[in-house]
Amino acid sequence: MAKLTLRMKNWLEGTGAHIGTATPDGIPTVVVVDKAKTSGDAEVRFALSVAQIEQIQQNIARNPQVAFGPGSIGSIRAAYQFKGQARIEAQELVVAVDEIYSTKPGPEAGLRLDNLPFESIEQFEKTRWRDSGPPR
Amino acid sequence: MAKLTQEMQDALKIVGQGGAVVYLTTSSRKGKPNTVGERFVAVFRDEYIVIAEMFAQKTRVNLNENPVGVITLAHPVRGRTWSFHGPAGILQEGLPEDYEFHGVRASDVLAEWGDWAEKEPPSEVPPDIRPPALVQRGVIILKVDYVTDFAPEQAGKIILES
Numbered sequence: 061m062a063k064l065t066l067r068m069k070n071w072l073e074g075t076g077a078h079i080g081t082a083t084p085d086g087i088p089t090v091v092v093v094d095k096a097k098t099s100g101d102a103e104v105r106f107a108l109s110v111a112q113i114e115q116i117q118q119n120i121a122r123n124p125q126v127a128f129g130p131g132s133i134g135s136i137r138a139a140y141q142f143k144g145q146a147r148i149e150a151q152e153l154v155v156a157v158d159e160i161y162s163t164k165p166g167p168e169a170g171l172r173l174d175n176l177p178f179e180s181i182e183q184f185e186k187t188r189w190r191d192s193g194p195p196r
Numbered sequence: 197m198a199k200l201t202q203e204m205q206d207a208l209k210i211v212g213q214g215g216a217v218v219y220l221t222t223s224s225r226k227g228k229p230n231t232v233g234e235r236f237v238a239v240f241r242d243e244y245i246v247i248a249e250m251f252a253q254k255t256r257v258n259l260n261e262n263p264v265g266v267i268t269l270a271h272p273v274r275g276r277t278w279s280f281h282g283p284a285g286i287l288q289e290g291l292p293e294d295y296e297f298h299g300v301r302a303s304d305v306l307a308e309w310g311d312w313a314e315k316e317p318p319s320e321v322p323p324d325i326r327p328p329a330l331v332q333r334g335v336i337i338l339k340v341d342y343v344t345d346f347a348p349e350q351a352g353k354i355i356l357e358s
Contacts, residue, residue, distance in 0.1 A: 078268050080221035080229035086262040088221045088229055090279055092346040109348035127221070127231040135217045135233040135270035143228075163232050165327035170253050 062157045062174035063101040067185050068140060070193025072096045072104055075134035079106065079153065080127040081119040081146070091116055091153075092131060102157040104128075104142070113148060120146050126155055129163065134194060139164040140173075164188060198243065198340045198358045200280075205239045207269060207276045217271040220247060220336065222258035222284065230254045233270060236312050236330075240305060240337070247336040248312040249286055250327065255336065259285055265338050268346055278355070282341035288334025298339040309335050 064072075076094040083089075093106040108116075120126075126146040130138040143159040160174040162184070173181050200208075208216055221231045232255065236248035245267055249256070259265070265284035269276050287295075287302040289310065295302040309315065313330040342357035 078219040078221070078231055078270060080219075080223070080231035080266070082223035082227040082229045084227045086223040086225050086227050086258075087264060088223045088266045089352075090219070090221050090231070090266045090268050090346065091351055092268055092277070093348070109351060111351040111353070112348055115352035123227040125228045127229040129219060129231050129233055132271050132273055135219065136235070139233060141230070141232055165235070165250060166329070169251060 061102050062142075062144075062160050063178055063181075064098060064104075064142075064157060064160070065178075065182055065185060067138070067189070067192050068142075068160070069098040071130045071134045071138035071140075072142075073098060074194035075138070076131040077104075077106065077128040077142075078131055078135070081116045082123060082125065083119055084123045089116055089119055093153075094131060102144070104144075104155045104157060106153045106155070108148070108151055108153055113151065116153075117148055120148055120153070126153075128155070137189070137191065137194070162188075198342055198356045200239060200242055200340060200343075201356065204276075204278060204343070204356075205242070207278075208237055208239050208245060216269065218245075218247070219268045219270050220255065220284075220338075221266045221268070222255050222264070223262055224258050225261045230258055234336075236316075237267075238309060238316075240308065241300065243340055244300060244305075245280055245338045245340060246305065246309050247338075248309070248330070248332045249288065249334040249336045250330070250332055252336065256286055259336070267338055277345055277347040279344045279346050280338060280340045281344065282339045284336065284338040286334050286336050297337055300337075305335055305337060
């Protein structure tokens, strides 16, 4: 199981995410939400509308794998990709994150972060970005 | 094939403020999705969206085995809640002379977008988020088959199709 840093949590909670799902044979569908809640080390919850649930519930029931990155300005400032296993629970998409990648353009695009010691992930962030979350 | 509206074409081609940012979602054949932000994006011949391929490793693996994608507009997004769906692939130098991707020649796409840094230098992108060098390996291309809305209350509603 991965462990999200405070910066990751701040960005996800502040800007939501673009969330990729797929059928078991790989036809993707994306929902976009503008905020999230995080709890524990690696759980992220996204409130879904009725239409969003209709759009992805079959995918999630048959294939719980999802991938997501921070939305709006976070797509620029918080270049992460999170992957995990999802379920729909009471109007929410609940994701247990098990992979975290940097998607910062350049030589570190695609670098897997969750395998690093937690202090190293925090150090990575401190030396690559100046903020600890979206502007208030 | 769906011809993009002028509003969509403009949104995918915002000049200034660092340009538009989109998410490109692909999937492995076994259904493991990959969702990554992309900032060098443009429209080709009204019906195709092109993205600079800057060593997008998983995207390439996915498109090689499962050539389909979804592009969602990430920034600026107000009133532009669009998901573009269709077949997708990667074009780069070295393909056969007459190689075609769903109705366009790879050589024509690459002639226009094969050297992004030359055509549109990334000078407007703020220094702390600008790639250290715009090293481009080719062009990711998606032929838009249809467009859906991703606004929460209308998620999945088709707003443009062929």
